[in-house]
Amino acid sequence: MAEKKFDYFINGEKGKWEVIIGLEVHAQVLSKSKLFSSSSTKFGAEPNTQVSLVDSAFPGMLPVINQFCVEQSIKTGLGLKAKINLNSVFDRKNYFYADLPQGYQISQYKKPLVGEGEVILDMPYGTKKVGIERLHLEQDAGKSIHDIDPDNSFVDLNRSGKLRSIMRYLGTCDGNMQEGSLRADVNVSVRKVGDSQFGTRCEIKNVNSIKFMQMAIEYEAKRQVEILESGKKIDQETRLFDVKKNTTRSMRSKEEAHDYRYFPDPDLLPLKLNKDLIDKLKKELPELPDQKKDRFIKDHNLSPYEANILVSEKEISDYYEEMIKECDKKLATNWITVELFAVLNKNNLSISQSPISAKNLSSLVKMITLGKISGKIAKDVFEKMQVSDKDPKQIVEEEGLVQQSDPKELEKIVLEVLSKNQDKVIQYQSGKVKLFGYFVGEVMKVSKGKANPNLVNDILKIKLK
Amino acid sequence: MSNISELSLTKIINGIKKKDFTSEEVTKVFINNSQNSKKLNAYISECFDDALKSAKSFDKKKDYNGLLSGVPIAVKDLFCTKDVKTTAGSKILHNFIPTYESTVTSNLWSKGAFLLGKLNCDEFAMGSSNETSFFGNVVNPYGKQLVPGGSSGGSASALAAELTPATIGTDTGGSIRQPASFTGIVGLKPTYGRCSRWGIAAFASSLDQAGPMTKNVEDCALLLQAMSGYDPKDSTSVDAKVENYSSKLTENVKGLKIGIPNEYRVDNMPTEIDNLWKQGIDYLKDAGAIIKNISLPHTVYALPAYYIVAPAEASSNLARYDGVKYGHRAKGKNLIEMYENTRSEGFGDEVKRRILIGTYVLSSGYYDAYYLKAQKVRQLIKNDFDKVFSDVDAILTPSTPSSAFKIGDKTDDPVSMYLNDIFTVPVNLSGLPAISVPAGYDENNLPLGLQIIGKAFDEQTILNLSLAIEKRANFKKNFKVWWS
Numbered sequence: 012m013a014e015k016k017f018d019y020f021i022n023g024e025k026g027k028w029e030v031i032i033g034l035e036v037h038a039q040v041l042s043k044s045k046l047f048s049s050s051s052t053k054f055g056a057e058p059n060t061q062v063s064l065v066d067s068a069f070p071g072m073l074p075v076i077n078q079f080c081v082e083q084s085i086k087t088g089l090g091l092k093a094k095i096n097l098n099s100v101f102d103r104k105n106y107f108y109a110d111l112p113q114g115y116q117i118s119q120y121k122k123p124l125v126g127e128g129e130v131i132l133d134m135p136y137g138t139k140k141v142g143i144e145r146l147h148l149e150q151d152a153g154k155s156i157h158d159i160d161p162d163n164s165f166v167d168l169n170r171s172g173k174l175r176s177i178m179r180y181l182g183t184c185d186g187n188m189q190e191g192s193l194r195a196d197v198n199v200s201v202r203k204v205g206d207s208q209f210g211t212r213c214e215i216k217n218v219n220s221i222k223f224m225q226m227a228i229e230y231e232a233k234r235q236v237e238i239l240e241s242g243k244k245i246d247q248e249t250r251l252f253d254v255k256k257n258t259t260r261s262m263r264s265k266e267e268a269h270d271y272r273y274f275p276d277p278d279l280l281p282l283k284l285n286k287d288l289i290d291k292l293k294k295e296l297p298e299l300p301d302q303k304k305d306r307f308i309k310d311h312n313l314s315p316y317e318a319n320i321l322v323s324e325k326e327i328s329d330y331y332e333e334m335i336k337e338c339d340k341k342l343a344t345n346w347i348t349v350e351l352f353a354v355l356n357k358n359n360l361s362i363s364q365s366p367i368s369a370k371n372l373s374s375l376v377k378m379i380t381l382g383k384i385s386g387k388i389a390k391d392v393f394e395k396m397q398v399s400d401k402d403p404k405q406i407v408e409e410e411g412l413v414q415q416s417d418p419k420e421l422e423k424i425v426l427e428v429l430s431k432n433q434d435k436v437i438q439y440q441s442g443k444v445k446l447f448g449y450f451v452g453e454v455m456k457v458s459k460g461k462a463n464p465n466l467v468n469d470i471l472k473i474k475l476k
Numbered sequence: 477m478s479n480i481s482e483l484s485l486t487k488i489i490n491g492i493k494k495k496d497f498t499s500e501e502v503t504k505v506f507i508n509n510s511q512n513s514k515k516l517n518a519y520i521s522e523c524f525d526d527a528l529k530s531a532k533s534f535d536k537k538k539d540y541n542g543l544l545s546g547v548p549i550a551v552k553d554l555f556c557t558k559d560v561k562t563t564a565g566s567k568i569l570h571n572f573i574p575t576y577e578s579t580v581t582s583n584l585w586s587k588g589a590f591l592l593g594k595l596n597c598d599e600f601a602m603g604s605s606n607e608t609s610f611f612g613n614v615v616n617p618y619g620k621q622l623v624p625g626g627s628s629g630g631s632a633s634a635l636a637a638e639l640t641p642a643t644i645g646t647d648t649g650g651s652i653r654q655p656a657s658f659t660g661i662v663g664l665k666p667t668y669g670r671c672s673r674w675g676i677a678a679f680a681s682s683l684d685q686a687g688p689m690t691k692n693v694e695d696c697a698l699l700l701q702a703m704s705g706y707d708p709k710d711s712t713s714v715d716a717k718v719e720n721y722s723s724k725l726t727e728n729v730k731g732l733k734i735g736i737p738n739e740y741r742v743d744n745m746p747t748e749i750d751n752l753w754k755q756g757i758d759y760l761k762d763a764g765a766i767i768k769n770i771s772l773p774h775t776v777y778a779l780p781a782y783y784i785v786a787p788a789e790a791s792s793n794l795a796r797y798d799g800v801k802y803g804h805r806a807k808g809k810n811l812i813e814m815y816e817n818t819r820s821e822g823f824g825d826e827v828k829r830r831i832l833i834g835t836y837v838l839s840s841g842y843y844d845a846y847y848l849k850a851q852k853v854r855q856l857i858k859n860d861f862d863k864v865f866s867d868v869d870a871i872l873t874p875s876t877p878s879s880a881f882k883i884g885d886k887t888d889d890p891v892s893m894y895l896n897d898i899f900t901v902p903v904n905l906s907g908l909p910a911i912s913v914p915a916g917y918d919e920n921n922l923p924l925g926l927q928i929i930g931k932a933f934d935e936q937t938i939l940n941l942s943l944a945i946e947k948r949a950n951f952k953k954n955f956k957v958w959w960s
Contacts, residue, residue, distance in 0.1 A: 064576060068796040070564065070677040071556045071578060073710050103792050105838070109811055114795020272838035274847060277682035277789055279711050 021201065023236045030232040031209055033198035034224075036174060038087075038184040039191070040080045046150050047074030047117060068112035073278050074150075076101075081282065083183040084124050084148050085292050090181045090299055091143050091174075093128020095289050099147075101279045105272040119147035120273040124282065130173050131301060133319060141173075173300075180299050180325045188220050197224055199231045201239065210235070211245040215259050217252045227252040231259050303328055311340045320348050326363045333369035338376040346376055350390070354397055366397045375403040387460050388412050416463040418470065421454075424462065425470045428453045439475060447471065480505045481638040485547065485695040486722075488641050492546040499546030502641070503531035506548055506592060510639040512960030516615045518634040520553045521561045521594040530590035542588025543702045550640040552631045553594040554601055555581045555686070556675040560591065564677040565599040565609040565627075568797045568804045568822030578675025579707045580644065580686045587702045592640055596630030599824045600794065601651055601679040603627050604896040607887055608826040615883070616659055618922055618955050622880040625655030625896075631689050632659040636953065642690045642699050646676060648683045649782055650876075650900025653912035656689055657875035657925030660914040660953055662696045662942065663689045665900075667933045668907035669714030672707030678793040680786040681712070683904040693913065693943040697721035700935060716933050724936055727943045730764030734941070735868035739775035740899060742877060748918040749874045756872055756915055756926040756945060763944040768868055772860040777853045778902040783894060784837050784850035785905070790827075791834025797822060829890065858906045865931050870941055873899050875912040875925035899927055909935045913942040914951040921954055 019030040040046065048065040065072045088095050102120040125146035132139045175193060178184040186193045200212035215231055218224045235245055249268070250259040275281075298306070300322040307318035321331050321344065334343040351372065355365060375392060378384045384392065384407055392403045392412065399406075407413055415421060428450060429436055439446045454467045480488065480502055491497050507524045527548045534546045556562045556574040563569045581591070598608040606614040606629025614629040616622035617637040624633040628645025632655035635643050645652040647665035656663025664687045671686040678684060688699035701722060706715040736757065741750070757767055799805035799818030806821050808814030823831070837846035864871070877898055886893040903910040909932070912925035926945060930938035 067801055069556075069574065069576070069802070070562070070569065070572070070796075071574075071673070071675040073674050075709060075711050105792050105795060107795065107798065107812075107815055109800060112796060112801055114798060115792050270840045272792070272835065272840075272843075274788060274792070274838050274843070277680070277712075278678075 019232075020204065021232055021236050023240050025240045027204045028201045028232075028236045028239075029204050029206075030228070031200045031202065031212075032228055033212070035196040035198070035214075037194040037196075038178055038186070039193070040083045040148075041182060041184055042077060042080050042083060044077060044079075046077050046080045046148060066112065068114070074117060074276075076279060076282065080148060081124070081284075082288075082292060083181075084146060085284070085289060086181050086296060087178055087183045088125035088128060088146050089289070089293055089296055090177050090183075091125075091128035091130060091146070093143055093146060094126035095284065096122065096124060096126055097284045097286065097289075098122065099124040099282045099284075101148075101276045101282065102273045103276045104149075106269045116150055117276055117279070118149035118273075122281075123147035130177065132173055133304075133315075176300055176322075176324060180297055182297070191219070194219055195224060197227055197231075199228055199235065200245070201232055201235045210239075211247050213245065213247065213259075214249045215252050216249060216262065217254075223252060223254060226257050227259060230257060234259065300325075300328075311335075313340065313344055317344050317348065324362065326361065330362050330365070330369045334373040334376070337370075337373040339380050342376045342380065343373065346372060350393055367393075367400050371396060371400055371402055378403060378407065382414060382416065382463060382465070383407070384412060384414050385460060385462075385464055387455075388414070391460075412461060414463045415458050415461045416466055418466060421458075421462055421466050422470055422474075424454055424457050425450075425467065425474055428457060429474060436475065447475075450475070481509055481641070483641075484691050485544075485642040486698055488547055489543075489545055489698075493540045499531040499534040499548075500528065502546065503527050503548045503592070506638075506640055509637070509960075510550070510593065510634075513634075513637055513639050515620075515959035516617065516633050516637055516639075517612050518596055518614055518630045518637070518639055519550070519593045520563055520565070520596050520609075520611050520630070523560055523591050523593050527590055527592045534588070534590070539588070542586070543698060544584060545588035547589050547641050548592035549584060549589045550592040550595050550631075550634055550643055551581055551584075552597050552628050552643070552645045554597055554646050554677050554679075555594075555644070556677065557581055557591060557594065560594065562594065562677070563611070564601070565597045565611060566797075566822065566824070566827070567610040568818070569677070569802075570610065570804060572803045574675075576675060579672035579709065580676065580703045582675075583703050583705060584644070589702075595628075595634050595640075595643065597645075598627035598629065598651075599827050600677060600790070601627040601646055601648055601684075602790070602826050602830055603629075604650070604654060604893050605881070605883070605886065606630060606633075606655070607883065608824055610824060613883055615959070616880050617957075617959070618659065618880060620958065621882050622922070623658070623883050623885075625658035625876075625880060627651040627655075628663075628689065629655050632656055632661060632663070635659070635661050635689050635691065637957070637959070642688065642695055644686055644699070644703060645689050646679075646684055646686050647900075647904065648679050648685075648786060649904050650897040652687045652689060653875050653900050653910060653925070653927060654896060656912040657914070657923065657927075658880035660923030660925075660951065661689055661691060662693055662911065662913050662946075663687065663925075664696050664700060664911040664935070664938070665903065665909060666700060666704060666935055667714075667716075667909040668904075669712055670704050670716070670718075670909070670933065670935070672705070672710040672713045674707055674709040674713075678789075680789040681793060682789060683782075683786060685904075693939055693946050694722065694725060696911070696942070697725045697939050700939075714933070719936050721936055721939055725943060726940050727763065727947050729760065729941050729944045732765045732870065732937065732941065733868040734760050734765045734767050735770035735864050735871040736767060737770050737772045737775065737864075737871060737873060739772050740873045742898060745874075745877055746918070748879075749877060749924065752916050752924050752926065753872070753874050755949075759915075759945045759948040760872065760941065762948060765941070765944075770864045770868060770871070772857075772864065772902070774853065774856045774860050775902055778857050778905055779894065779898055781850040781853040781857070782897070782901040782905060783833070784846050785854060787830040787834035788838050788847050788850075789834070791831045791838065794823075794827065794831060826890070854905045857902050861902075861906045861908060861929075869931070869934075870937055871929040872941075873927045873929065875899060875927040879918045879920065879922035879924055903927075903929055908932055909938060911938045911942050913945050913949075915945055915949045916951070917954070923951070923953075 021028045048063040100122040103115040105115040123145040128143035175186040200210040202210040247265040304318045555578045558577040603626040605623035606626040616624040631643040631645040636659035652663040690696040704718045707713045804822040806817035910929040915926040928938040
């Protein structure tokens with residue numbers, strides 16, 4: 012029964028349809044130079060300032076594979092628990108286009124660098140494996156790209172960021188969808204529940220955010236169900252996602268599809284990898300989100316929910332780990348996921364743009380634990396930190412917010428409060444113990460929030476006896 | 477001084493070193509010969525002024541340390557040369573001036589040579605007669621009506637006619653050895669990976685290889701040594717030691733085992749070719765080599781496999797010539813029309829024919845039947861050679877099935893043109909080194925060459941065997957200068 016929750020169904024007028032989704036993800040390898048030339052990959056440079064003779068396909072120019080890009084892809088493969096193929100082949104994908112100077116794209120077709128792997132998604136109702144069919148390296152009109160094609164999988168789109176997160180942990184792709192470092196083509200088909208054959212699929216291009224991916228799939232699945240229910244057939248075709256109209260429209264039919272005439276690139280020898288290299292890269296792999304999550308739960312006593320949030324982005328877990336060098340783990344988690352996230356959301360910032368550094372937030376939390384300031388004061392200080400990212404110790408000192416912990420001073424305030432509230436003291440002593448909180452509140456008010464709550468409690472208890 | 481051009485490359489270099497003559501004197505002789513050679517149509521671009529400048533500056537510096545000190549060399553126009561027009565014999569590159577120098581030509585210049593000019597060739601090296609060049613056919617010095625062979629026909633003709641002391645060509649299916657045979661010179665195709673392909677306009681990447689074309693074997697050893705070497709810019713170049721071929725060159729081939737492949741006795745082979753082959757066997761026997769009959773059973777499939785693999789690669793390699801970045805650009809209403817017009821105008825018939833064949837054999841539905849099968853055949857042909865090379869040191873065959881033919885004789889019959897490559901193509905498919913050495917004449921007094929095929933990276937052995945044949949054949953050019 013639980014299985015069903017992973018599946019994606021549409022209730023049509025004539026029955027229930029199952030939606031099948033496959034993603035072709037294009038992720039730009041994080042590398043200083045291109046896959047087959049020594050040109051830079053820096054984003055945002057002036058057009059054609061990072062082009063070599065190889066990139067612009069001058070006569071007699073030859074590609075040379077960038078070892079670093081190969082290693083980055085192997086790392087990605089290892090991070091996806093995928094099979095690394097010791098022998099892989101670069102193929103030419105032939106077609107004419109103005110931004111394709113060679114008249115062919117160097118890609119991998121029959122023998123990709125990385126074979127089957129998986130991404131495990133943590134869902135509220137359990138875990139779901141998404142199959143990875145292959146990962147290969149390809150050149151993209153001057154960019155270095157590799158593909159990941161999980162095929163025939165049931166993807167919860169709210170978690171499509173998982174792949175991106177893994178690659179960012181690995182440092183193999185920056186995952187920046189705005190700059191086009193990460194793009195995806197989406198394949199969608201539908202079939203009647205219980206059918207063993209897949210339906211005819213359509214490929215949707217131009218989907219450059221996870222939100223758009225979700226919108227495109229929903230629209231496309233409904234469109235296909237409507238067509239099939241009206242007794243017509245789905246044409247296998249490539250469609251474009253129209254962001255403004257939230258629809259997909261035909262780009263080219265199967266008949267118009269290119270015959271890419273793939274064949275092994277004779278300029279590049281088959282890529283033969285040494286097992287030692289793979290073992291070395293395996294050893295160098297950083298801790299991945301799943302492993303990190305397990306460690307946070309086991310060693311830091313965090314709940315799976317908390318751990319999940321912290322590992323969802325590498326930068327968040329980095330922030331957390333920076334904080335807990337100095338302060339309590341549980342408190343750090345709370346401050347990040349509640350207070351800090353509220354600020355970030357409000358200002359539409361990512362954690363790497365946080366106005367408060369991990370070091371300063373950690374120092375704030377430490378002051379609470381040491382009893383130097385109360386939780387309430389801490390929130391005031393936190394407000395001020397957002398403006399300046401000053402060391403909270405400095406703010407507390409400058410503003411005179413240090414907690415009042417002198418028993419004699421506190422006793423004075425307690426006595427003052429009790430003498431002003433004789434009636435309530437009598438009520439308390441005759442059994443209305445709930446009033447204790449009222450006295451605490453009054454003491455805090457008089458001390459402008461600076462009184463040490465623990466000490467106030469102790470003194471009140473003695474004086475009210 | 478007029479006889480400088482008759483000297484071998486080695487003698488010219490030594491003469492300059494010994495100060496018998498200056499680099500400038502040498503250069504002037506070859507410039508003069510070249511200027512009087514218009515009827516041969518060997519040159520596409522002349523660099524005579526710059527060559528003379530280089531010669532003068534060489535004579536001032538007097539640095540005789542380079543292997544090729546002070547010699548002007550004209551090269552096939554397939555090699556990209558910095559700031560010098562490089563056309564590949566095609567209209568589509570008629571105005572293309574590279575900003576870079578091919579690795580192989582760089583190797584020559586770094587050893588003291590300098591560029592004399594760019595020599596005519598079949599368009600993108602596709603041809604066996606130098607008749608497919610956009611710049612017109614080249615004429616063989618052996619006769620006004622004769623082709624020099626191809627595709628390195630301009631190189632062969634220029635060398636035979638003494639327009640350059642040595643030259644380099646490229647060989648994809650016989651493009652060095654066949655014209656060498658047709659013009660009575662030595663031509664060597666090195667092992668695939670011996671010379672860098674970087675900066676050479678590509679025809680069929682898995683087959684293309686640059687090589688020396690020279691007056692004699694000694695020069696060939698010298699030039700091969702100068703041009704060879706590993707190049708990290710070419711992933712298919714091999715980091716194998718380049719021998720000092722010249723110092724190791726010897727005609728002592730005693731005890732070497734020479735294979736004579738049965739399958740190279742093709743139908744309708746002229747008796748003269750057969751006789752030349754027998755003569756070659758006798759020369760090598762005389763030199764103390766041991767002759768063995770061998771079998772290369774898949775030879776018959778080599779030509780069909782070649783004419784699938786080479787066009788397939790060419791169809792993709794030539795896709796870059798689209799009018800967008802450099803070279804010829806035609807007008808068009810939109811991008812596709814511009815591509816179509818550029819390529820229709822820019823490419824000649826033979827190139828178009830091969831692009832069509834190549835596109836066809838790679839197309840979905842035909843790939844397995846043609847390209848994949850051809851690759852399998854290629855492997856079988858390689859295996860044939862591997863097998864016999866466990867038993868013999870080299871293989872002796874004729875270079876070509878005929879002597880130079882008449883201009884226009886085969887232009888309407890591509891298949892009969894392709895048959896010219898029957899003895900040379902299996903070598904390219906296997907990546908092996910092979911040399912054509914002039915060994916005799918046919919009844920029309922046209923030169924004929926013998927081919928010696930060697931083991932991978934064993935150029936030294938085929939050079940030594942060629943030297944043994946050269947000494948015995950005592951081949952002398954027998955044409956009179958009719959073109960100046």
